[in-house]
Amino acid sequence: MHTSSLQQNILQELERELVITRKVLERLPEDKFDYTPHPKSMPLIKLATHIVNLLGLKSLMVRADYRDFADPNAPKPPPTPTTRAQLLERFDAYAADLRKALGESDDQQLTNSFQLRAGEKVLMDRPRGAALRIMGLNHSIHHRGQLTLYLRLLDVPVPGIYGPSADEQGEF
Numbered sequence: 001m002h003t004s005s006l007q008q009n010i011l012q013e014l015e016r017e018l019v020i021t022r023k024v025l026e027r028l029p030e031d032k033f034d035y036t037p038h039p040k041s042m043p044l045i046k047l048a049t050h051i052v053n054l055l056g057l058k059s060l061m062v063r064a065d066y067r068d069f070a071d072p073n074a075p076k077p078p079p080t081p082t083t084r085a086q087l088l089e090r091f092d093a094y095a096a097d098l099r100k101a102l103g104e105s106d107d108q109q110l111t112n113s114f115q116l117r118a119g120e121k122v123l124m125d126r127p128r129g130a131a132l133r134i135m136g137l138n139h140s141i142h143h144r145g146q147l148t149l150y151l152r153l154l155d156v157p158v159p160g161i162y163g164p165s166a167d168e169q170g171e172f
Contacts, residue, residue, distance in 0.1 A: 006107045006110050006111070007102060007107050010102060010110070010129060010132055010133070011102050011103070013137060014099070014102065017140065017141065020159070021051065021091070021140065021144055022088070022091060022095075023159040024158075024161075025048060025051075025084070025087060025091060025147075026084070026088065027151055027156050027157065027158070027159065028044065028084050028087070029156055030083060032044055032154055033045035035154060037150060046080060047146060047147055047150070049077075049080045049081060050143060051140055051143045051147065052087060052091045052094060053094075054136065054139060054140050055094035055098050055140075056077070056097075056098075057135070057136070058101075058132055058136040059094070059097050059101045061114050061135070062098075062101040062102055062110075062132070064114070065112075065113065065114065066116070066117055068118070069116070069117065070117070070119035078090070109128065110127065110128045110129035111128070112128055113125055113126070114126060114127070114131040116131075116135070144161075
């Protein structure tokens with residue numbers, strides 16, 4: 001349900017996407033964490049970790065004015081998880097933090113600018129709400145789609161994303 005509140009609309013969409021993403025992450029086979037479908041592809045665990053770590057970037061988009069990729073003092077992401085339980089624990093913690101950040105924000109804050117920078121070079125400058133939608137949600141959804149392809153190629157049943165999957169309703 002859409003409202004006139006930018007914050008509420010983002011929270012509602014985020015909540016739906018978080019539930020779906022967690023279902024996908026729950027299916028990751030630990031014995032295939034090093035799987036790549038192509039030499040140019042990320043290993044399964046690296047892709048899954050990237051999806052989870054993007055939640056931290058989304059929280060930053062709400063709370064900060066910019067992220068500078070060239071800043072040597074910027075916090076580094078934690079090590080790649082070695083188990084599905086560790087990955088899901090990080091997902092749950094980052095998701096809770098993002099919900100909190102968005103819950104403490106308001107429409108005015110979400111219209112203020114957020115930048116991605118590499119030193120003096122501005123890579124992106126958008127209102128926070130647009131940055132969350134484009135570099136946050138869209139980016140995560142894109143990588144989640146890649147991850148579901150990995151599952152399909154590994155013959156792991158794929159959960160429904162925007163309706164039942166072929167695994168949930170049988171073959172077409």
